Amino acid sequence: MRRDVALTCPPTVRRRGILAGLLRWSALSRQRRQLARLDEAALRDLGLSRSDVVREARRKPWDAPAHWRD
Incomplete structure (x- = not known):
């Protein structure tokens, strides 16, 4: 979001954002x-390895694919 646009929004709109x-x-x-708590059988069903899950679980909350952020 551009800074000049954010400053023109009412505070309640910014707080909601x-x-x-x-959330x-x-x-x-x-x-x-x-996901990290799933057992090996469940991971196999999803086509994931334990290393895939560990890597995903270690990511920061703001480190999400762009299509998840919309």
Whole structure:
């Protein structure tokens, strides 16, 4: 978001945007923790290896694919 545009938005709109972002980060962190708890059989069903899951679980909440952020 451009800074000049953000400054022209009412504070409530900016807060909603920030809150929505925090909620998305929280949800993504929770999903990654749940993924990390899956057993080997479930990972096999998903076509994932344990190393794939460990790598994904270590990512920061804001490190998400662009299509997840929309």
